[in-house]
Amino acid sequence: MKKLLPFITCFSLLYACGEKQTTVDYAQLSDADKRHADYALAGLETKEGLLTQLFAAEPKLVNPTNIDVDAKGRVWVCEGYNYRMHLNPNNPQNDEGDRIIILEDKNGDGVADETKVFYQGTDVNSALGICVLGHKVIVSCSPNIFVLTDTDGDDKADSKEILFKTRGGFQHDHAVHAVTFGHDGKLYFNFGNDGKALLDKDSVVISDQFGRPIIADGKLYQEGMVFRCDLDGKNVEVLGYNFRNNYEVAMDSYGTLWQSDNDDDGNKGVRINYVMEYGNFGFKDQMTGASWQARRTNIEKEIPLRHWHLNDPGVVPNLLQTGAGSPTGLLVYEGNLLPQEFHNQVIHCDAGPNVVRAYPVTNDGAGYKATMVNLLQGTKDQWFRPADVCVAPDGSLIVADWYDPGVGGHQVGDLDRGRLYRITVPEKKKYEVPTFDLSTPEKAIEALKSPNMATRYLAWTKLNEWQEQAEPVLANMWKNDPNPRMKARALWLLSKIKGKGENYINEALKSENADLRITAIRSGREIKMNLLPAYQTLVKDPSAQVRREIALALRNNPAPEAAEIWAELATQHNGDRWYLEALGIGADEQWDSFLEAYLKRVGEDWNKDIIWRSRARKTPQLLAKLIQESKGEEKLRYFRAFDFQKDASKQGVLLALFEAKHPEQGEIDNLVLRHLDKNVPQTPQLKRALSAALTATKGTLDFVDLVSQFEIKEQYPALMEIIFAKSDSIEAVEGAKILMKKGGKDLLAKALKDQDNQKVRNTLNVLGKLDSEDARELISSVMNNEEYEMAIRTLALEKYGAGWGGQEQLWKLVKDSKLKKDLAPTAKQVLTTAWRADIKGQAVKFYGNESTQETSPIAKLVAQKGDVISGKNIFTQYCAQCHQVKGEGIDFGPKLSEIGSKLPKEALYKSILKPNEGISFGYEGFVFKLKNGTTLVGIIASQTETEVTIKQVGGTITKVQISEIESKKEYDGSLMPAFQLPDKELIDLVEYLSELKKAS
Known part of the structure; x- marks a missing residue:
């Protein structure tokens, strides 16, 4: 292993934890001192009212990727010293593999005193998730999720087994992430868009709760997903899909799931999600799998919104978009040590902008809205890279700091450092870990109230084992605890007492607290209770969030009453997008019967949103009516909805819109053309509309698309006009591709012989962007023809060698001495500055131009x-x-x-x-x-x-x-x-x- 920084004494660490560092002038420190753990806190800004302590630093640990805190207050750390070693071969490696270590503060001063190695091996290199559940430790290290078991209590792993596999890449950041324990006694976890499929230990694809294979192939599921399963890995459910890199999932006491997701770099679209069960979250086009960058009708005007297809029907809204970043660990804080504003809120690490934030949430119709509050930020030290955050048993927070100049992304810039911080309040500097006795239900109930997940797990397991023996104390907690979240924790366990669960759920369904009614619905569904009578009672519940839960619960429910309940819910839609998406999710695969029940209730007075979101056989006809009644940009919304209709009748409905006699008929016709299949019958109305659309859009990308879609060779000269007018444009390039592939190559060849040199230049410019054999053949006809002036031939050579294949072909011509001598200087310039590294390297050596100047360290x-x-x-x-x-x-x-x-x-x-x-x-x-x-x-x-x-x-x-x-x-x-x-x-x-x- 690479030599670590000099040992930092406990004395220096102790003082690094206190107020002394606040007096350090960080700007005056040397670069070496800025990186030293003695000054770690000086580079950070803590929110007023909080205190940050340096709990541990190098050499005790390096590169902490993920952490958990056990019931004893010890911090378990996955190290990533060997992070992406196969992509960073020049970095020193540890052949023994990465470590899972346990750090303990034995004297309560807020500083770790003891380090133990629980496990070390190459199989956990760059593990991105750890979950401590008693003597079992679940470790997520793509492509596997392992269960490591300490059978004798010596803090050493005695056995290892595979819980799940994925098809994700080896050690991939966008693959499987941490497992967490839920208040319902289930496991929750996720993978990003490199997870690809979920497999059992024998590499067999697992099926979801509806019997469908969990494969991100676009046929049903795609991209990142969120999962729930039993403690032994059975009964896997998919709870949401179509995320990009959903890094960690957290559950509150009511069973609500929260998650972060990363955008494509630089698009300011990092988001926080409430995971609405079964939802599609919009990273890729739900129907085609196309990128968010692909052209589509009604495309969002702002890229951060466009990134998630938020204008599309069938996409769950985002709770919050936080801008640019690299989101990592996340939790729901249900402790009371921190100030009130953080109670019951999502707390999250974003390594990109060097910050740990809270997102105070308030109800917003059937969903939520949130704001951002920074707890800890690297305002001076951009190497602060918070990778994870966990709640300790005393209610303080432990933050893992990867500490690196970069943010993962397959790269690591520092192998020597890593830190853990403790966030508390000034009056609770001492790290005092509460002790819990699990010997009786009366004592275990206190552990169930802990803000620490590992402690709750131990209590939950014991109380669930006791069943009726635990009922009196759980019932007392359910009836008398003033905190509704504690009531919910009791209800989850009461619901699982054999022969008694349904009674408590029925009682909870009548609660005055909407969150407890929601918990009752969720817990009832988990024990497979018949809740249809309850839904009929609650169908007009004053809480839109309760009605949301009922809508979600109707998914795949074939009972005749389900359609009637859904229809009643639908009549209460008031424009709330959260509510609308819950209705859509609930009606999925039963749209015909559900929409029919709704239409019977409302007659012609149907809500436009319901139709826009629907996917029944009747929907295309209803969308056409909405288009005829709408004006301006509203039409775009309904045309986009056609893309989500599977019934073949939609083509006929679209064709009929040519006769709509709309005040904006020209725009209607253009939109119809855009949404038709290219093989529809060429009716007189279509031909007339197409002719008008070509005239109206001439010179634009819409024009080029129409020429391509309907293969209109009569318009090929118009494509040449675009090439002559703006050869750097996407319209010109796309036009040239059509000409090359569909019978217009002769027009390009003719243009290269034109007397107008500018037309020749522009044609060469476009051909150079194609980087194809056919294009190079045309370019060669100019490059090798001495009848052209030298400036034109030089340009032709530059365009010949502009692309991947062109650089290779040009190098071959030079190497084989087949290039005309008067072009040699230009060829030398092109090849020795080629972006293709292999060609550039060979050319530099060939020409003897290897630079002796080395870049400074x-x-x-x-x-x-x-x-x-x-x-x-x-x-x-x-x-x-x-x-x-x-x-x-x-x-x-x-x-x-x-x-x-x-x-x-x-x-x-x-x-x-x-x-x-x-x-x-x-x-x-x-x-x-x-x-x-x-x-x-x-x-x-x-x-x-x-x-x-x-x-x-x-x-x-x-x-x-x-x-x-x-x-x-x-x-x-x-x-x-x-x-x-x-x-x-x-x-x-x-x-x-x-x-x-x-x-x-």
Whole structure:
């Protein structure tokens, strides 16, 4: 293992925990001291009224990825020293594997005194989840979830078994995450969008509560998912899906689930979710699996909202969007040690903006709304990377700090450090862990009230084992405890007492507290109680949240009464999106009978939202009526709803809209055309509408799409006009693709012979963006023809060698001496500055241009101040070809508008100088070989069952049918080339990037 920092004495750690650090002038510290644990607290800002203590630091631990706190107050830590070692081969590795350690404060001073190694092995390298349940410890380390058991109580794992497997990547951040224990006695966990499928220990795909395979293949489920199961792993349920990287799930006493989710880098779309049961959460198009970036009707105007398809029917709303970040651990704080504003609230770590936050929640119709309050933030120290937060038995918080210049993303910048902090109140500096006696139900009930999950687990298990013996104390807690959350905890256990549970649930259904009525519904469903009579009684409950629960519970309920109950619920919809989505989830797969029952109740006076959300056979006809009655942008909403209708009749309904005689008929016709299948009958009305639409949209992307969709060769000359007018546009590139693939290649060849040199230049420019064999064939006809002036031929060579395949072909021409000599200087310039690293390396060696200048060490670069204005110019020259800042530049790699808030200079330098060591998930490159011989390289922007959208370097978008692909292989390395700038330019560039921060 790499040598750690010098040992830090308990004396220095003790004083690091107190007020002394508040007097340190952090700005005056040396870089080395800023990173030293003695000054850890000086770089942090704690909310007024709270106290932060340094509980532990290196060398006691390094790289804590996830933690749990047991009933003794000990902190269990998953270390990630070997984080993504297969992607960071230059980092020193520990061949014995990563550790799971136990840290204990034995004297109550708020500082860990003792460290034990519970388990060490390569099988837990970079584990991202730990859950301590008595003598069993559940560890999530993609692609597996392990159960480690200490059978003899010596704090050493004696056995290991697999609870679940996934198809996720080895040690992948977007795969399986931590397991947690719920108040209902179940286990909850999740995986991100690299989890792919949930398997048992024998690698057999598990089926969900409805008998459907849990596979993220887009047929039912897709992307990230949330799960519930029994303590032994049986009876797995899918509770939500279509997340990007849902990092951790937490449950409150009423059974409500909360979760965070990460956006694609730089899109300011990090979100917090209330996990509405069975919900689709909108990362990808629910029907096609297309990316959020794909063009669609009624697309959201703001990218952070567009990111989650929030305008689409069938998407659960977000509780809160927090901006840019890298969300990690999350909990619901149900203790009382912290100030009142944090009681019963979600508390969450976001490693990107270096902050631990609370999200005070209030009811909002059938859902919730929230605000943000910072508890602990790295305002001065951007290396503070909170990875997880847990509640200790005394109600204080323990925060794990990965402590690194970067934020995971397959990269680690520091292997020597890691910290744990304790957040408490000033009057509770001592870490006093309550002791609990579980020998009798009367004593165990106090442990059930603990804010600490591991303590509650022990109490829950004992009380559930006792059954009727525990009933009196649980019943007393249910009837008399003044805290409704404690009542709920008692109710969960009472519901599981054989022969008695239904009585308590029926009693709870009559509670004056809406949250307890909700808990009763949830607990009744878990014990499979017939709740239809209760739903009929509660169908007009004054709480929209209670009615939401009833709607969700009707999902897949075939009883005749279910449709009538749903219809009554639907009549009470008042525009609340949370309520509407609950209705939609409840009606799924039974839309025909449910909608019919609703329409019988309301006649023609139906609610527009209900129809918009519905997916019955009648829905297309009703949507058409709404379109005819609507004006302006409202029409877009109903046209988008057509995309979610599976019944084949929708094509005929759309065609009939050509005769709508709407005041905005031209726009209606355009929208109809956009939503028709290309193989619909070519009726006179369609032809007339198509002709008008082509005239109205000429020169736009809509025009190009129509020409492609309906294969209108008569409009090919118009595509050439677009190429001549704006060759850098997506319209020109898409137009050229149509011409090349569908019989218009001769028009491009003709343009290259035009007397107008600008037309020739623009045509070459577009062909260079295609990077195909056919395009290079046309470019060669100019490049090798000495009748063209040299400037045109030089441009042709540059465009020939602009793409992945082009650089390879140009290098082959040079190496085989098949390039005309007068083009040699240009070829040398193109090849020695190629973005494709393998070609550049060979060319530099071939031409003898290997640079002797070496970049200074990162530590020396960080210490220097750069020029922001110069750095911005360097960014424009080099980086804007692939990155955007505030909407300027090419949208290829992650957006960098707030990168300075996320990464300190150390990480920025490493990202630039060593891009292969930190490729953000979703930005991996792929090499596609097509059956026609073309090679395409880029990022997968979107993929459906029939089509892949590839974003190539430079921002060119290419759509390829799956049937056209011969092979697909992940590119070995980053598509971003390593920079070899002089130190001065590199320093200026990083200075500019470090100033790109979130506005305060």
